[in-house]
Amino acid sequence: MPGMLKRPILVTGVHRSGTTWVGKMLAAGSQAAYISEPLNKHHRPGVMRAPVKYWYAYINQNNEGEYLPAFQEMLRFRYHAWLELKSLRSFKDAGRMARDVRIFMRGWWKGQRPLLKDPFAVFSALWFAQRLGCQVVITIRHPAAFASSLKRLDWPFDFRDLLDQPLLMADWLEPFRAEMEAMLDAPQDVLSQAALLWRMVYQVAAQFCRQRPDFIIVRHEDLSISPVEGFRALYDRLSLNYSPRVEQAILASSSAENPKELSHRAVHSVRLDSQANLNNWKRRLDKEETRRIRHLTEEIAVQYYPEISWE
Secondary structure (H helix, E strand, O other): OOOOOOOOEEEEOOOOOOHHHHHHHHOOOOOEEEEEOOOOOOOOOOOOOOOOOOOOOOOOOOOHHHOHHHHHHHHOOOOOHHHHHHHOOOHHHHHHHHHHHHHHHHHHHHOOEEEEEOHHHHHHHHHHHHHHOOEEEEEEOOHHHHHHHHHHHOOOOOOHHHHOOHHHHHHHHHHHHHHHHHHHHOOOOHHHHHHHHHHHHHHHHHHHHHHOOOOEEEEHHHHHHOHHHHHHHHHHHOOOOOOHHHHHHHHHHHOOOOOOOOOHHHOOOOOOOHHHHOOHHHHHOOHHHHHHHHHHHHHHHOOOOOHHHHO
């Protein structure tokens, strides 16, 4: 029935960990409406009217007043057309608005489940589950693959976005303060930044999963090796209907006929040779870089990946 709120899904995890691929494949049928990154600092105000000041913004009961009404409206597919119109600066912005209006209208009319794809929500996953009733899927990618992706794209990370959030630091990241501040005092390369960010995200994720056994952890590598079986199992756990249409989309996204490496102009594409992509990091990183990433992340990585995964 139009307008009825169904249980939302949150797909999160560190950026470049496959959240886009997982989110789009889960929305490949007709049951879920794909909403991209409401906690992105540059998100569209028509989609979510609350401003976001930090990358990886942290939401809990102490600051939820800034976000809760906006998220509740978004999950009911209320689109803020006037706010979006005022923000338009280009034809590309107008195209995004048209896309988002279609998603929201179809989601409301068909009674679809809102599916939020947002890596920047990972530290707030408990809040999304407790306050908004989300089923939470956390994607994880091998630390060497994650770091090599950031190296290739030359995407550094400014840890001030985390350090400037007192609630996040107090609740989860205070043990990492000295390491983050050291990187600000003497900036290191992208690989060291990536290793620290990966370690923080997945140590916190492990703590979340101990509190919430219903949280679903999916490894990017497992889905890449067996996409059909992996996504079928994920559909089952999320009570989504796995159909031939869904399977066709999964096969098309992971086919060996797809590029083995995404171009810099299409870094968010979900069409990739998933098997070939598994080993791209081994070519991007030399042995010393791999050794360094392993040394920096192994304390947490061992919870998710066996020793052989580094070979």
